[in-house]
Amino acid sequence: MLYAIGQLGWSLASFGVLNLFTFFYMPPETGEATFPVFIFQGAILGLLTVQGLVTFGGRLFDAITDPFIANLSDRSQAKMGKRKLFLLLGAIPFALFSFLVFLPISDSLTVNTIWVMACIFLFYICFTFYTIPYNALISELGHHPKDRMLISTLISVTWALGFLIGNTIYAVIDGLKESMSATQAFQVALAIYCFIAMLCMLFPVFFLDENKYSQQENTSIPLLESIQSVWGNRNFRFFLLSDLTYWLAITIIQVGMVYYVTLLLKLELAYTTYFLTGAFFISFLYYVPVNMAANRYGKKPVISFGFLVFALAFGLVYSLGNLDLPISVLLTGLAIITAVPMAIFGIVPTAIIADVIHEHAATHKVDQAGMYYAIRSFMMKLGVSLANLIFPSFLLLGRSVENDWGVRVSCLAALAFCLIGFALFQGYKETKVVASNSDS
Numbered sequence: 001m002l003y004a005i006g007q008l009g010w011s012l013a014s015f016g017v018l019n020l021f022t023f024f025y026m027p028p029e030t031g032e033a034t035f036p037v038f039i040f041q042g043a044i045l046g047l048l049t050v051q052g053l054v055t056f057g058g059r060l061f062d063a064i065t066d067p068f069i070a071n072l073s074d075r076s077q078a079k080m081g082k083r084k085l086f087l088l089l090g091a092i093p094f095a096l097f098s099f100l101v102f103l104p105i106s107d108s109l110t111v112n113t114i115w116v117m118a119c120i121f122l123f124y125i126c127f128t129f130y131t132i133p134y135n136a137l138i139s140e141l142g143h144h145p146k147d148r149m150l151i152s153t154l155i156s157v158t159w160a161l162g163f164l165i166g167n168t169i170y171a172v173i174d175g176l177k178e179s180m181s182a183t184q185a186f187q188v189a190l191a192i193y194c195f196i197a198m199l200c201m202l203f204p205v206f207f208l209d210e211n212k213y214s215q216q217e218n219t220s221i222p223l224l225e226s227i228q229s230v231w232g233n234r235n236f237r238f239f240l241l242s243d244l245t246y247w248l249a250i251t252i253i254q255v256g257m258v259y260y261v262t263l264l265l266k267l268e269l270a271y272t273t274y275f276l277t278g279a280f281f282i283s284f285l286y287y288v289p290v291n292m293a294a295n296r297y298g299k300k301p302v303i304s305f306g307f308l309v310f311a312l313a314f315g316l317v318y319s320l321g322n323l324d325l326p327i328s329v330l331l332t333g334l335a336i337i338t339a340v341p342m343a344i345f346g347i348v349p350t351a352i353i354a355d356v357i358h359e360h361a362a363t364h365k366v367d368q369a370g371m372y373y374a375i376r377s378f379m380m381k382l383g384v385s386l387a388n389l390i391f392p393s394f395l396l397l398g399r400s401v402e403n404d405w406g407v408r409v410s411c412l413a414a415l416a417f418c419l420i421g422f423a424l425f426q427g428y429k430e431t432k433v434v435a436s437n438s439d440s
Contacts (some may be wrong), residue, residue, distance in 0.1 A: 001154060002203060002204055002207050002208045003137060003141060003151070003154075003155075003204050003208055004151075004154040004155045004157070004158040005158060005200050005203040005204065006087065006134055006200065006201055006203055006204040006205075007134070007155040007158040007159050007162070008158035008159070008161050008162045008197075008200045009091070009162070009196075009197045009198065009199070009200025009201030009202075009203065010094065010127075010130055010131055010134065010162070010197070010201055011158065011159040011160075011161070011162025011163055011166075011197075012162035012163075012165055012166055012193055012194075012196060012197040012200065013094055013095050013098045013162075013193075013194060013197035013198070013201065014098060014127060015162065015163060015165075015166030015167075015193070016098050016099070016101065016102060016166070016190050016193070016194075017055075017098055017101050017120065017123055018251070018254070018384065019166065019167075019254045019255060020102070020166075020169070020190075021051065021054075021055055021101070021388070022051055022055075022255050022388070022391060022392055022395075023255075023258050024038075024102055024186065025038055025039055025041075025050075025051050025116075026041050026049065026051050026392055026395065034182055035182055035183050035186070036183065037109070038104040038109070038112045038116075039051070039054075039104075039109050039112050039113045039116065040109050040113070043396050048389070048392075048393060049392040049393060049395075049396070050113055051388075051392045052388060052389040052390065052391070052392040052393060053389070054113070054116060054117050054120055055120065055385065055388035055389065056385045056386070056388055056389035057117070057120075057121075058117070058120035058121050058123070058124050058385075059124065059381045059382070059384055059385030059388065060381075060382070060385050061121055061124060062121075062124030062125065062127060062128055062381055063377070063378040063381040063382055063385070064378075065124075065125060065128050066128055066132055066374040066375070066377045066378045066381070067223060067226070067227050067371065067374050067375070067378070068223065069086070069128050069129055069132050069133070069370075069374065070132050070133075070136070070226075070370035070371045070373065070374030071221075071222075071223045071226055071370070071371060071374075072086075073086055073132060073133040073136060073370040074136075074221070074226070074370040074371060075221075080210075080211075081210030081211055081214070082133075082210075083133040083134065083136055083137050083140075083210055083214075083370075084133075084204070084205055084208070084210050086129055086130065086132075086133035087130055087133060087134060087201065087202075087204060087205045088202075088205045089129060090126050090127075090129035090130035090201075091130055091198055091201035091202050091205065092198055092202075093122070093126045094123070094126035094127060094129070094130050094198075094201065095194045095195065095197050095198035095201065096194070096198075097119050097122045097123035097126055098123055098190075098194050098197070099187075099190055099191055099194045100119045100123075101116060101119045101120055101123055102186065102187060102190055103187065104116065124381075128377070130201060131377065132370060132373055132374050132377055133370060134204075135350075135373035135376075135377070136370040136372075136373050137210070137214060138151050138152065138155070138350060138353075138354050138373075139353075139354040139357040139358060139372075140214040141213055141214055145351070145355060145358075146295075148350075148351050148354040148355065148358075149291060149294065149295070149347070149351045151350075151354075152347050152348070152350040152351040152354070153287055153291060153347050155350065156287070156343075156346035156347045156350070157284065157287070159346065160280050160283065160284070160342070160346060162197070162200075163276075163280065164276065164277060164280045165193065165196075166193060167272065167273050167276040167277065168273050168277070169186070169189045169190065169193070169273075170258070170270055170272045170273045171270045171273040171274075172185070172189040173185045173186055173189060174268070174270050176188060176189065226371045227371065227375070229371075230360075230371050230372055230375050231375060233356065233360060235356070235428060235429050236356050236372070236375075238424060238425065238427035238428040239349075239352060239353075239356070239425070239428050240375065240376060240379045241379075241424045242303075242307075242421045242422075242424040242425035242428065243349060243376065243379055243380065243383075243421075244379045244380075244382060244383045244421075245383070245417040245418065245420045245421030245424065246307070246310075246345060246349075246383070246417075246418075246421050247379070247380045247382075247383030247384050247387070248383045248384075248386055248387045248414070248417040249310060249314070249387075249414040249415075249417040249418050249421070250310075250345070251383065251384045251387035251388065251391075252387050252391055252410050252411075252413065252414040252417075253313075253314070253317070253338075253414060255387065255388065255391050256391065256407065256410050256411075257272055257275070257276065258272050259395075259399060259407045259410075260317055260320060260407065260411075261275065263399065263400070263401055263404045263407050264317075264320040264321040264404055264407060264408070265320055265321060265327060265330075265331075266321070266401065267327070271331075274331075275331050275334075275335060278331070278332070278335045279334075279335040279338045279339050279342060280339070280342070282335055282336055282339035283339035283340075283342040283343040283346070284343075285339075286339060286340055286342075286343035286344075287343055287347065290302060290343050290344055290347055290348065291347070294347075294348055294351070298430050299348050299351065299352050299355075299430060300425070300428060300429075300430050302344055302348055303344060303345075303348055303349070303352075303425055304422055304425055304426070305344070306340065306341040306344035306345055306348075307341070307418050307419070307421050307422035307425065308418075308422060309337060309340045309341050309344075310338075310341035310345075310418045311415050311418035311419055311422070312337060313334065313337045313338045313341065314411050314412075314414045314415040314418065315411075315415055316333075316334055316337065317334065317411045318408055318411035318412060318415070321404070353372060353373065353376055356372065357372045360372070390413070391410055394406045394407070394409050394410040394413070395407070395410075397409055
């Protein structure tokens with residue numbers, strides 16, 4: 001649990017950049033101005049946007065740095081713990097730049113664009129510096145498959161709590177707007193969240209004894225050889241490709257939720273918080289059944305089921321505003337359905353990676369936990385980057401009450417990604433159950 005608090009921290013710290021960037025710099029057109037224009041909002045080359053290019057570029061740069069940080073972490077021999085040193089150095093700047101991204105410094109659109117781009121790049125470096133070594137601890141603290149499922153469940157809970165807290169910002173903005181501007185309300189709320197996130201990220205640094213509880217081995221494998229070794233795992237590649245499509249889909253729904261609520265359902269901004277809060281609390285109810293199903297039937301069938309239910313959820317979102325049902329019934333039903341894949345993908349993929357790492361270590365007699373999570377993180381960030389690149393482009397097709405076609409097209413794109421992910425994941429084969437040496 002001490003370890004899992006760090007996940008709450010980085011989930012909350014990253015929430016703004018990952019989910020609020022487009023909302024802040026390209027808000028929905030509801031007839032009432034939300035935020036001033038800080039950076040250029042028109043089309044570039046008729047298709048792309050500044051918002052999409054900035055987030056895509058930052059994420060792509062971040063993804064490229066993942067293997068370097070992972071290799072440094074795998075080869076570290078720091079006395080305080082090979083992973084904890086990176087957590088200590090990354091936590092504070094991570095929280096700081098997650099706030100500075102939303103603090104434009106000029107009336108000039110060009111100056112703000114340069115400033116935001118610089119902050120985005122620095123944010124993602126700090127993001128990698130903390131999260132890659134943090135995730136490597138999952139397999140090192142979990143000495144048995146059941147341990148790894150438990151750890152995956154706990155960090156899924158704390159990730160969800162971080163995401164849930166982050167989503168309350170919509171309601172907080174509405175409350176603070178009575179005494180300040182919408183921009184100031186947004187920034188004040190975000191500053192508070194970032195400070196809380198920093199404290200949570202430092203929790204495992206000061207209270208978790210890595211050297212006592214982690215099963216680790218030193219490695220001296222060079223960077224390129226380490227990358228080739230991990231990428232050469234064919235089974236892992238099928239997982240990675242399907243995981244890429246998942247992150248494309250989930251990022252679209254996370255970034256797009258405020259548009260679905262305000263434009264398709266024509267509800268107030270605060271309803272975004274109400275819906276996501278309900279969906280997350282419902283997803284917690286599925287955690288025990290998901291664990292039971294994964295242990296009984298295997299992780300592959302559970303993930304496959306999650307892709308199909310996720311696709312169904314996007315089909316329903318596409319139909320919002322056109323279904324002759326009460327709003328309360330629509331939101332409740334959608335929350336119940338959406339909560340299923342939220343629970344599945346919040347728990348099972350992390351446990352799959354940890355199992356693959358242990359199988360690889362047993363076969364090759366080498367510890368490459370950091371690199372495995374770095375390669376997975378690369379694919380995750382690539383998916384998030386692509387989603388942030390294309391979502392603003394969808395909005396160019398229509399993001400108003402009168403013309404919501406661009407918002408609906410985003411739902412169809414996410415639905416397609418889910419079906420592609422389901423097909424790709426069928427190439428994955430369950431790993432053999434591998435226990436650590438101490439359990440053998």
